[in-house]
Each structure stands twice: as structure tokens, then as C-alpha cells.
Amino acid sequence: MIHMATASDSVALGQLIRAERKRQQLTQEQLADVAGVGIRFVRELESGKASCRVGLALTVLQTLGLIVSITSRGASS
Structure with a gap:
């Protein structure tokens, strides 16, 4: 079963x-160990700290088996 969620920030x-x-x-x-990132990064990512380390965030998402989908706000369904 695929669950879809939206994160706008x-x-x-x-x-x-x-x-x-x-x-x-x-x-x-x-999670930090399996993803190959630091524990501090995981804590800051989960707390919503704005970060320019998008590559590491994507690594964590991939480690959890989550897929990122980008959709334009103007896109129609």
C-alpha cells in the first residue's frame, strides 16, 4: 500500500x-548509522531546521524507503 503525504516546509x-x-x-x-550521516544531522532534520544539506536529507529519505516527488503548485491532477 502506498501512502502519500505532503511536506511544504x-x-x-x-x-x-x-x-x-x-x-x-x-x-x-x-538511522544515522544506517544512512551514514551524523546523529546531529538526523536530530536537526527531524526538528525541521532549515538546512542546505539536501543531499544528506535525500540519503535519509532513501534509507527509510521514502520517495520524493516534486509537483508544481500549478499542476492539475
Whole structure:
């Protein structure tokens, strides 16, 4: 089953990441280790801190099995 969620800012993205990490029963430390990023980065990402490290954020999303889809605000369904 595919679940779709929308994140329009860094706080919403962090909440989605935290929810998926917890659903997978991973600690922040475990996620950081598996994704190859620092624990501080995971904490800041989940808290919604604006970051220019998009590549690392995408690595964390990929590690959790999440897919990012970009849609134009003007796109019709």
C-alpha cells in the first residue's frame, strides 16, 4: 500500500521523517548509522531546521524507503 503525504516546509518534512523512523522502530542513532550521516544531522532534520544539506536529507529519505516527488503548485491532477 502506498501512502502519500505532503511536506511544504522543513518542519513538515522533519515530522514525516520522524514518523517513518518510529514506524520502523529505529532510534535516531540507528538511522544515522544506517544512512551514514551524523546523529546531529538526523536530530536537526527531524526538528525541521532549515538546512542546505539536501543531499544528506535525500540519503535519509532513501534509507527509510521514502520517495520524493516534486509537483508544481500549478499542476492539475
